[in-house]
Amino acid sequence: MTASIRxxxxxxxxxxxxxxxxxxxxxxxxxxxxxxxxxxxSEVIALDGLSLDIEPGVIFGLLGPNGAGKSTTxxxxxxxxxxxxxxxxxxxxxxxxxxxxxxxxxxxxxxxxNLDFSLTAREILSFHAAYFGIGSAERAKHAAELLERxxxxxxxxxLVRGFSGGMxxxxxxxxxxxxxxxxxxxxxxxxGLDPQTRLLLWEIIREYNKSGKTVLxxxxxxxxxxxxxxxxxxxxxxKTIALGSPTELKQSIPGGYLIRARFxxxxxxxxxxxxxxxxxxxxxxxxxxxxxxxxxxxxxxxAVVEAASGAGLDLLDVHISEPSLENLFLHHxxxxxRQ
Amino acid sequence: MNWKAFLAMLSRDAHVARRNFVPMVxxxxxxxxxxxxxxxxxxxxxxxxxxxxxDLLIPGVMAITMLMTGVMGVAMPLIAExxxxxxxxxxxxxPMAIEWLAVEKILGGMIQALAAGAVVAPxxxxxxxxxxxxxxxxxAQFACIAILVAMMSSAGGLLLGCxxxxxxxxxxxxxxxxxxxxxxxAYYPWxxxxxxxxxxxxxxxxxxxxxxxGLRGTMTPHVPHMDLALVIGVLAVMNIxxxxxxxxxxxxxxxx
Ligand SMILES: Nc1ncnc2c1ncn2[C@@H]1O[C@H](COP(=O)(O)OP(=O)(O)OP(=O)(O)O)[C@@H](O)[C@H]1O
Ligand SMILES: [Mg+2]
Numbered sequence: 001m002t003a004s005i006r007x008x009x010x011x012x013x014x015x016x017x018x019x020x021x022x023x024x025x026x027x028x029x030x031x032x033x034x035x036x037x038x039x040x041x042s043e044v045i046a047l048d049g050l051s052l053d054i055e056p057g058v059i060f061g062l063l064g065p066n067g068a069g070k071s072t073t074x075x076x077x078x079x080x081x082x083x084x085x086x087x088x089x090x091x092x093x094x095x096x097x098x099x100x101x102x103x104x105x106x107x108x109x110x111x112x113x114n115l116d117f118s119l120t121a122r123e124i125l126s127f128h129a130a131y132f133g134i135g136s137a138e139r140a141k142h143a144a145e146l147l148e149r150x151x152x153x154x155x156x157x158x159l160v161r162g163f164s165g166g167m168x169x170x171x172x173x174x175x176x177x178x179x180x181x182x183x184x185x186x187x188x189x190x191x192g193l194d195p196q197t198r199l200l201l202w203e204i205i206r207e208y209n210k211s212g213k214t215v216l217x218x219x220x221x222x223x224x225x226x227x228x229x230x231x232x233x234x235x236x237x238x239k240t241i242a243l244g245s246p247t248e249l250k251q252s253i254p255g256g257y258l259i260r261a262r263f264x265x266x267x268x269x270x271x272x273x274x275x276x277x278x279x280x281x282x283x284x285x286x287x288x289x290x291x292x293x294x295x296x297x298x299x300x301x302x303a304v305v306e307a308a309s310g311a312g313l314d315l316l317d318v319h320i321s322e323p324s325l326e327n328l329f330l331h332h333x334x335x336x337x338r339q
Numbered sequence: 340m341n342w343k344a345f346l347a348m349l350s351r352d353a354h355v356a357r358r359n360f361v362p363m364v365x366x367x368x369x370x371x372x373x374x375x376x377x378x379x380x381x382x383x384x385x386x387x388x389x390x391x392x393x394d395l396l397i398p399g400v401m402a403i404t405m406l407m408t409g410v411m412g413v414a415m416p417l418i419a420e421x422x423x424x425x426x427x428x429x430x431x432x433x434p435m436a437i438e439w440l441a442v443e444k445i446l447g448g449m450i451q452a453l454a455a456g457a458v459v460a461p462x463x464x465x466x467x468x469x470x471x472x473x474x475x476x477x478x479a480q481f482a483c484i485a486i487l488v489a490m491m492s493s494a495g496g497l498l499l500g501c502x503x504x505x506x507x508x509x510x511x512x513x514x515x516x517x518x519x520x521x522x523x524x525a526y527y528p529w530x531x532x533x534x535x536x537x538x539x540x541x542x543x544x545x546x547x548x549x550x551x552x553g554l555r556g557t558m559t560p561h562v563p564h565m566d567l568a569l570v571i572g573v574l575a576v577m578n579i580x581x582x583x584x585x586x587x588x589x590x591x592x593x594x595x
Contacts, residue, residue, distance in 0.1 A: 014595075075595060078432065079431075079432070079594075080428075080431070080432075080594065080595060081594070081595040082594050082595065099436065099437075100341070100434050100435060100436055101434075103432055103433065103434045103435075104434040106432075108432055110425075110428060112425060113424075114424060114425040114426060114427075114428040114429065115424075115426070115429075116351075116426045116429060117419075117424055117426055118355040118358070118426070119351075119354075119355070123354070124429075127347060127351050128429055130343070130344075130347035130350075130351075131344045131347050131348065131429075131430065131433035131434070131435070132344070132433065132434060133341070133343040133344065133347075133434075175429065
């Protein structure tokens, strides 16, 4: 079976600030502000050889810190960002060779809201479907269904410029589903949603996926990735650094438990000592803070305290977390998502 | 080519334009109508202008109105749609090559420009007291010029709309459109510039000159005007250049 989404060695180098951001900040009518030499320096490597294979009918999660290249990946797969090099395919169709065919297969929710402010919610859905050649009776029916599903019926005939952020987000997702795309791209779909609406969204995404559709979503929320996705890729600096099902990924963390401890000082001998403790698989020291990956949590703390006093240091703070994607993320990127 | 998507986008623009109809009409029609009244009626009846000046005004006012409607009708929505809100995104994702969206914008602007011309010409004729002689004897020639003028206006709107940001709209008016109108031979024939040979040569880069002279030549042939074959040729070349540049800018602006 052909993969639903396939990328090979995708690279994207942005060589100037975003064109519309420049239009606002700068005052030059023809694009890049400032002298040409300066513009060259602001080269950003957003993707650095990203390869993905996503099977049909899965909910795939793309996780990564800010600036990792998630939106750029989605942009390339949805004809909105031209790759510097590499291949991108959706359902076997090369996105950059057959744009129109590819666009027929996809539905997209971009990270920045981009609703048509001149229209009402119902008109937005209806016109969207019209662009895809859907007849007016079917359009009206499907729009009404989706408005109901996303709890927007009572505001359906208002202009969307008066909508709250969460309402706009819901409408954007409804719009992307209007033409029943084979592959749905959701770039941070749950930002700005209250907890209850987030649960509603999860339910809707699962439902959509049950009808055999592929969903690619990006998120910073580990709970969301864990709850929704059957496969996950963690990206950082434009590369995939881990790939698998949530369970596989959690098991791949050395030890599983993470003990983050802070001491009254830094000591290499302490770190070395901790590495010797039974059950400890990895120790990362950074000044007074030490991360210990181990196969047990609480029972190890006594031994840690002992080791610290042996090195002449006091334990100031300790935090134990169970195996989770959060720890996995920290392990791979050195950064916590919550920071 | 996906006609269904194309027509749906055209009807979206029509729908939005209908909603903004009154302010839109005020914006493009009020100025030329006031001008027609002051110069064609007040100054003429006061003896400060000769009666024959009235004959000049109708084609000139029509050219200005069509130009402004086409440029504003395409550029202003485009600038807004490309701004932070990126409203245009949904149409860029429609199953149609994105160049056609730019073509749709040009066609929509042409329809608006032609409609504005069709309203402003009789309105000016009424304001002028119905006395002026306007001829539509050569319908094919008139239609050809009017369509070329409409196309040039909206293609110009596409190019400007893709080259200018929201913060520069004021500059667009004062630095581009105002001089174009003043040196557009709309309120005087091009031959009247003979006393200023340098200016007379310089204004030849101004598309509005050909619009005014062309409409003048076909509607009021007795007033001095440029050779119409030449006007049609220049308008056609300018159209091709503006459309090519506009499409190019549009695609650059649309894809990251
Ligand atoms: N239009 C653009 N012009 C220039 N640089 C860009 C543009 N879009 C993104 N970048 C840069 O590319 C890199 C990757 O950005 P991208 O938006 O793909 O990250 P992301 O993973 O989606 O991040 P976030 O979680 O913040 O949404 C960043 O360094 C960003 O500054
Ligand atoms: Mg992003």
